[in-house]
Amino acid sequence: MKKLKSIRLFNQSVSFLVDLHIAKxxxxxxxxAVMAFLLSGSFGESFxxxxxxxxxxxxxxxxxxxxxxxDFRLPRIIVAAFAGIALAVAGAVLQGMIKNPxxxxxxxxxxxxxxxxVVGFLALFSDLNxxxxxxxxxxxxxxxxxxxxxxxxxxxxxWKDGVTPSRLVLIGLGVSIFLQALTTLLMIIGPIHLxxxxxxxxxxxVRTAEWHEVQIMVPVIISLLIVLSFLVRHLNVQDFGDxxxxxxxxxxxxxxxxxxxxxxxLVASAIAFTGAxxxxxxxxxxxxxxxxxxxxxxxxxTSAAIGAFLVVVADIIGRTAFNPLEVPAGVFxxxxxxxxxxYLLLKKPKH
Amino acid sequence: MILVKNKYKxxxxxxxxxxxxxxxxxxxxxxxxxxxxxxxxxxxMNFDHSNEQIIIQNVRIPRALIAASVGxxxxxxxxLLQTLTKNPxxxxxxxxxxxxxxxxVVFALVIFNITSLQAFAWIAFIGAAVATVVVLGISxxxxxxxxxxxxxxxxxAISALFASYTQGLLAMNEANMDQVLFWLAGSxxxxxxxxxxSVLPYLVIGWIMAMAISSxxxxxxxxxxxxxxxxxxxxxxxFIIGIITILLAGGAVAISGPIGFVGIIIPHFARKIxxxxxxxxxxxxxxxxxxxxxxxxxxxxxxxxxxxVPVGVMTAFIGTPFFIYLARTKxxxx
Numbered sequence: 001m002k003k004l005k006s007i008r009l010f011n012q013s014v015s016f017l018v019d020l021h022i023a024k025x026x027x028x029x030x031x032x033a034v035m036a037f038l039l040s041g042s043f044g045e046s047f048x049x050x051x052x053x054x055x056x057x058x059x060x061x062x063x064x065x066x067x068x069x070x071d072f073r074l075p076r077i078i079v080a081a082f083a084g085i086a087l088a089v090a091g092a093v094l095q096g097m098i099k100n101p102x103x104x105x106x107x108x109x110x111x112x113x114x115x116x117x118v119v120g121f122l123a124l125f126s127d128l129n130x131x132x133x134x135x136x137x138x139x140x141x142x143x144x145x146x147x148x149x150x151x152x153x154x155x156x157x158x159w160k161d162g163v164t165p166s167r168l169v170l171i172g173l174g175v176s177i178f179l180q181a182l183t184t185l186l187m188i189i190g191p192i193h194l195x196x197x198x199x200x201x202x203x204x205x206v207r208t209a210e211w212h213e214v215q216i217m218v219p220v221i222i223s224l225l226i227v228l229s230f231l232v233r234h235l236n237v238q239d240f241g242d243x244x245x246x247x248x249x250x251x252x253x254x255x256x257x258x259x260x261x262x263x264x265x266l267v268a269s270a271i272a273f274t275g276a277x278x279x280x281x282x283x284x285x286x287x288x289x290x291x292x293x294x295x296x297x298x299x300x301x302t303s304a305a306i307g308a309f310l311v312v313v314a315d316i317i318g319r320t321a322f323n324p325l326e327v328p329a330g331v332f333x334x335x336x337x338x339x340x341x342x343y344l345l346l347k348k349p350k351h
Numbered sequence: 352m353i354l355v356k357n358k359y360k361x362x363x364x365x366x367x368x369x370x371x372x373x374x375x376x377x378x379x380x381x382x383x384x385x386x387x388x389x390x391x392x393x394x395x396m397n398f399d400h401s402n403e404q405i406i407i408q409n410v411r412i413p414r415a416l417i418a419a420s421v422g423x424x425x426x427x428x429x430x431l432l433q434t435l436t437k438n439p440x441x442x443x444x445x446x447x448x449x450x451x452x453x454x455x456v457v458f459a460l461v462i463f464n465i466t467s468l469q470a471f472a473w474i475a476f477i478g479a480a481v482a483t484v485v486v487l488g489i490s491x492x493x494x495x496x497x498x499x500x501x502x503x504x505x506x507x508a509i510s511a512l513f514a515s516y517t518q519g520l521l522a523m524n525e526a527n528m529d530q531v532l533f534w535l536a537g538s539x540x541x542x543x544x545x546x547x548x549s550v551l552p553y554l555v556i557g558w559i560m561a562m563a564i565s566s567x568x569x570x571x572x573x574x575x576x577x578x579x580x581x582x583x584x585x586x587x588x589x590f591i592i593g594i595i596t597i598l599l600a601g602g603a604v605a606i607s608g609p610i611g612f613v614g615i616i617i618p619h620f621a622r623k624i625x626x627x628x629x630x631x632x633x634x635x636x637x638x639x640x641x642x643x644x645x646x647x648x649x650x651x652x653x654x655x656x657x658x659x660v661p662v663g664v665m666t667a668f669i670g671t672p673f674f675i676y677l678a679r680t681k682x683x684x685x
Contacts, residue, residue, distance in 0.1 A: 100504065107507050157675055170440065170678035173507050174671050177444070177611060180514075181667030184536040185660060278515045282508075331519030338512040342489070 022292045026302045029291065033081070033305040036312045040077045041069055043320050075211045078218065079273055080315045080329065081308040084280055086221050086270035088307025089300055090263040091281025092288065093228065096235045096296065097259055098165035101344060104282035105267040108172030109154050110147050111276035112179040114268060117146020118275075119183045123190045140213070140272035147271060150175065151264025155257060163256055213273050220269045225304075228262055231255070232296045239294075277314075277330040279337025280307050286344065310336070353624050360631050363624060367638035371419060374645040378415040379407060382652050386411070413544035418648045418662070419641040420547065421539060421607045422617075424554050424599040426640025427561050429614025430621070430633055434572050435487075435592050436502050439677055442614030443479075443600035446502070447509035449609030451482020452601065453535050454513040454520075460531055461520045471534060472546050472605035476553075479601035485509065487593050537610035537663020539648050550602045557598035561633050564591060568629035610663040612670025613640050619677070643669075 041053035048056075048065055055061040056069035091104045098108075105111055121142035154175050158168040234255055237245045245252050271277065284307040285299070292298040314332035321327065354363045380386055386403045394404035425443065432441040443449055455478025459465045465474070489505055521531065567588060570578045579585055603610070621636040647665040654660050 103504070106511055107504065157679075160679055167678060169504060171675055173445075173503065174674040174678060177674075178667055178671035181536075181611075181664045181671075184532070185664045188532055188536060188661065189655060189658060278511060325523065327523060328519060330515060334512060334515035334519065338516075341508050341512065342485075 019293070019295075019298070022298060025291050026298050026305070029288075029302050029305045029309070033309040033312070036309050036316075037077055037081060040080070040312045040316050041073050043316050044068070044073060071211075075214050076315070077312060078214050080311045082218055082221050083270040083274040083277060084284070084307035084309065084311030085225075085304040086266045086307075087277065087280040087311075088284035088288075088303040089225060089228065090266045090270075091307075092285035092296075092299055092303040093232065093235065093259055093263050094281070095285050096294070096299075097238065097256060098169060099239070100165060100169060101286065103165075103169055104279070105263065106276065106278045106281060107176070108169055109176030109179060110151050110172075110264050110267045111271055111278070112176035112183070113150025113153075114143040114147035114271045115276055116179040116183045116186075117142045117149075119186045119190070120146070123186045140216075143272035144265075144268040147268030148261070148264045150179065151260055151268075155260045163253065168260075217269060217273050221266065224262060224266045224269065228259075228266070229300065231258065231262070232300060235259075235296050274311075275328070275330065277311060277333055279333045279341070280310050283337045283340050284310060286340070354626070360625055364631075364634055364638065367635060367642070371638050371641050371645070374642055374649070375415040375419060378418065378645050378649050379411040381649060382406075382411065383657055409544075413542060413547060414539055414648065415645060416544070417542050417547050417606055418539045418644045420551065420554055421603045421610065422613055422640035422642070422644030423637035424557065424603040424640075425610060425613040425644075426617035426621070426636040427558065427633055428596055428599045428603070429640075430618045430629070430636045431561065431568070431592050431595060432614070433618050434568055434629070435589065437574075438502055439619070440503050440615060440674070441506075442612070443596070443604075444609065444611030444614060445510075446482075446486045446506035447513060448479050448482045448486065448596070448600045449537075449604055449611060450510040450513035450517070451485070452476070452478040452604040453609050454478055454517045455481070456534060457517045457520050457531055461523065469543075469546060469549070472550060475605040475608075476550075476601040479604050480597045482509065482513070483593060483597045483600065487589070487596070534608045536661035537608040537666075538659075538661040539607045539644070540651075540659055540662075542606060546606055550605050553598045554602045557595050557602065558637065560591070560595050561599070562630075564588070564595075565629040565633050568633075569627075572627065572629070608661075608663060610644070610666055612666045612674065613643055615677070616670050616673050617643060619673075 038050045038053055041057075042048050042050050046068070048068065052061055052065055053069055056065045057074065059066070061069075087105065094103050094105065094108070095101055118139055121139055125138075154168065154172045155163065157175070158164075158171040160167070234250055237248055237250055238252065238255075240248075242252050267281070285303045287306050288299055288303040292302045310333060311329055314329040314336070317332050318327040318329050354360045376388075376391075379391060380388060384403065384406050386407055390401075390403045391407050393399070394407045398404055398408070429442045432443065432446065433439060435441075436446075452475040455474045456471050458478075459470070459474045465471070486506055486509060517535070567583060570581050570583050571585075571588065573581075575585060578588075600614075617636050617640045618632070621632055621639050624639075625631045625635045644662065644666070647669065648662045651660040651662045651665045654665075
């Protein structure tokens with residue numbers, strides 16, 4: 001017998017059905033994510049023990065440790081963790097909506113949109129001496145606008161008496177190939193430093209994270225997550241199919257549109273700062289579904305924790321394994337994600 | 352289908368062939384340096400080492416030939432893959448074969464410091480072969496990848512996989528990036544005739560094999576069960592299609608780098624013109640593919656003169672609207 005507990009908040013506008021047994025697993029995952037977070041503070045040029053990391057975060061410890069932790073490592077870890085959270089949650093929602101386990105923000109073109117926008121930004125605002133005419137601080141904004149716009153465009157192109165999930169995926173695929181071609185073109189006709197800068201962004205790295213970025217990124221992502229958590233329980237209904245969902249009183253198309261926009265902005269606000277870290281949006285929800293089932297009440301937080309874990313760990317590896325060379329985090333998420341993906345493809349369907 | 356009677360079909364093929372030759376002439380004549388038909392003929396009759404003649408002999412003619420053979424090969428691959436996977440959106444680009452070749456080249460460049468175009472060609476061949484085996488293997492293994500949308504997604508994900516490894520390698524090795532970037536975009540510019548000649552035998556074998564199995568392709572198009580019932584050895588036949596794909600897609604990518612969308616668009620146009628009988632469809636698609644790539648290549652020279660747009664970018668710009676149209680009309684079914 002499952003021990004179920006329903007959680008209702010805010011006058012029943014938010015409600016989750018939580019299986020207590022499974023909730024323990026979710027809690028364990030969150031614990032792992034926090035551990036990875038702390039360990040990530042420890043590793044680097046010099047090793048600092050996790051306990052001293054905690055002390056430093058709360059303002060104790062010697063000046064040197066505080067400097068290293070609070071000024072150098074912490075912003076980077078926070079950016080990594082939140083990027084992971086945003087990508088994983090967006091992936092979980094997209095997979096639920098498209099009802100295809102292989103869908104993810106990178107496949108339906110949102111990431112490619114961000115990439116094209118960033119390269120376009122670098123090309124547009126470079127003068128003849130190949131130096132930028134505006135501050136590079138605007139680059140995340142370009143990435144954000146590009147990714148959200150592409151999400152919208154893909155949605156509109158897929159519209160034909162409503163949007164079917166498979167059409168959305170195929171159109172997204174076509175658009176992302178188009179955007180990759182555009183990106184390549186801009187990189188070839190642009191100056192070479194631009195290519196190098198853009199390349200780093202496209203593969204996804206948290207190397208350059210700073211506090212002022214955290215100050216923008218974290219509130220945006222948190223508020224988007226809050227809005228999503230209000231909406232997401234309706235997704236459970238969509239699992240029964242469009243007709244059933246409609247007859248249960250859901251405005252399926254309007255809801256789908258809202259979710260696409262929310263997911264696009266979520267992904268956009270993550271990759272605007274980190275670049276397109278691939279495969280997190282694909283595999284984190286899968287692992288989460290294995291562990292806690294497919295009801296969204298627990299799926300979203302668990303996906304979020306796994307996503308954060310993946311990106312933080314990928315960053316730890318990227319910065320220590322080939323020291324002094326730093327390998328972008330995106331390479332490692334692809335290294336874990338790709339084999340898992342092939343496994344998913346080869347697995348026989350259950351029904 | 353526009354051409355119904357066999358008489359008209361032959362006529363259609365002849366016209367397509369003439370168009371191909373015509374556009375090859377255009378491709379030889381026009382570009383950054385202007386040349387005339389007279390110079391071209393002179394360069395064959397009595398070669399006088401003038402700049403124009405050298406350009407024609409060493410740059411323009413190889414380029415036109417390469418565009419034609421790459422276009423034809425990609426289009427044939429598209430026809431075969433679309434029939435094999437029963438997927439109107441299949442092509443070597445969508446299924447990740449191009450990306451596999453791209454990854455192999457970048458890997459060789461970064462890890463082994465190989466930089467010659469000739470070496471790129473062979474490495475690309477190997478990469479394309481590996482990717483073909485992976486994709487067709489996955490689709491043959493059944494699993495979740497059997498329906499059109501799933502095999503398309505599988506290909507897209509395999510592309511994404513190779514692409515992110517490629518990007519990762521490039522990010523670690525910025526010095527050689529500009530050499531690779533142009534190759535990765537897909538271009539028929541600056542390729543020497545030797546590269547074509549070394550790959551051409553494989554392409555020709557691929558073309559002949561494709562024609563040889565064309566009547567059996569018609570049987571396969573009826574569906575796996577019916578084909579088996581009609582006595583087609585499915586496993587062996589699919590294996591042969593795999594070999595042809597490796598020869599043609601691998602060879603094309605080896606010469607020109609990954610060029611997308613030719614393999615998607617052309618089979619559809621060819622089918623509209625000459626019908627679904629593969630004995631007519633394959634040669635028609637080959638000619639149309641050649642024409643498309645030659646025209647795209649000529650256009651690529653003039654858009655941002657004096658520099659050039661890689662022809663792979665051109666085909667992506669032309670092809671995407673068509674792809675979206677296809678996805679809206681044919682791909683929406685799961």
